[in-house]
Amino acid sequence: MAEKKPKKKNKKAKKGIVAYIIAVSIIGLMITVPFIVLSIISTMRENAEEQLNKSMYPLKYESYVEKYSKEFDVDKCLVYGVIKNESNFDPEAVSPVGAIGLMQLMPDTFTWLQNYRTDFMPDKLMNTNKLYEPKINIEYGVYLLRFLLEHYNGNTDLVICAYNAGYGHVDDWLADGTISADNVIAENVPFPETSNYLVKVSSSAEKYREIYFPDYVYTFAYSAEYDVTDHYNNDYNDYNDVNDNNNNDNDNNTDTDIDVYADDEYTLSSENVDEYYY
Numbered sequence: 001m002a003e004k005k006p007k008k009k010n011k012k013a014k015k016g017i018v019a020y021i022i023a024v025s026i027i028g029l030m031i032t033v034p035f036i037v038l039s040i041i042s043t044m045r046e047n048a049e050e051q052l053n054k055s056m057y058p059l060k061y062e063s064y065v066e067k068y069s070k071e072f073d074v075d076k077c078l079v080y081g082v083i084k085n086e087s088n089f090d091p092e093a094v095s096p097v098g099a100i101g102l103m104q105l106m107p108d109t110f111t112w113l114q115n116y117r118t119d120f121m122p123d124k125l126m127n128t129n130k131l132y133e134p135k136i137n138i139e140y141g142v143y144l145l146r147f148l149l150e151h152y153n154g155n156t157d158l159v160i161c162a163y164n165a166g167y168g169h170v171d172d173w174l175a176d177g178t179i180s181a182d183n184v185i186a187e188n189v190p191f192p193e194t195s196n197y198l199v200k201v202s203s204s205a206e207k208y209r210e211i212y213f214p215d216y217v218y219t220f221a222y223s224a225e226y227d228v229t230d231h232y233n234n235d236y237n238d239y240n241d242v243n244d245n246n247n248n249d250n251d252n253n254t255d256t257d258i259d260v261y262a263d264d265e266y267t268l269s270s271e272n273v274d275e276y277y278y
Contacts, residue, residue: 103141
């Protein structure tokens with residue numbers, strides 16, 4: 001009988017160890033499970049946020065944007081930002097003043113750009129209806145951005161302002177000190193529409209960089225190939241006249257919003273859109 005006592009003690013010890021292991025396991029689960037659940041929730045939230053961002057900032061017409069941003073050496077994020085705020089990726093978009101397509105080019109602008117690129121060969125000019133084609137619209141819209149980049153020595157803020165208000169007005173603002181090339185502040189831009197446009201296009205461009213191209217870095221490099229300064233000084237008078245006509249009523253307009261279709265479906269019924277430049 002004396003030999004059986006140690007066995008009882010061993011059984012009690014084993015039960016104690018098992019109970020200890022179970023207790024530790026339960027405590028461990030109580031500690032780790034919430035972290036696992038929180039991690040899952042966080043991942044789901046991040047995925048949902050990513051999908052929401054991608055739905056708000058879609059990556060459409062990527063092949064054309066890639067092709068022409070490389071060909072003309074323009075920041076592709078800027079191109080996407082312009083398209084987002086000009087037409088919200090609607091190739092059929094037409095503004096109240098007649099700007100057409102994804103990048104909202106005016107027919108006169110389209111004609112001038114073709115003339116320059118073909119050394120003034122009118123017999124080879126494309127019809128205005130070609131602006132409804134994404135490839136053509138993006139090609140000439142990006143080329144126009146390159147034109148402005150050369151004119152403003154790579155200053156993206158000035159380029160954005162000029163794309164909306166016209167380079168003539170931006171040049172005037174720089175000349176009279178209304179804005180500074182070293183620090184373009186939206187609040188100092190005289191046209192409320194252009195001020196708003198600068199903020200939204202800049203923000204959209206950064207969103208595209210953040211969502212799709214976090215490692216992409218663009219650096220402007222001057223190229224004589226795209227230096228059209230002498231040419232536009234001599235042969236751009238008609239284009240300047242169009243810009244000035246489009247801007248005649250701007251000084252009295254203080255409460256419009258050029259971007260009424262940036263986050264919603266584009267509509268031609270709005271009376272608040274004023275596409276000064278194109």
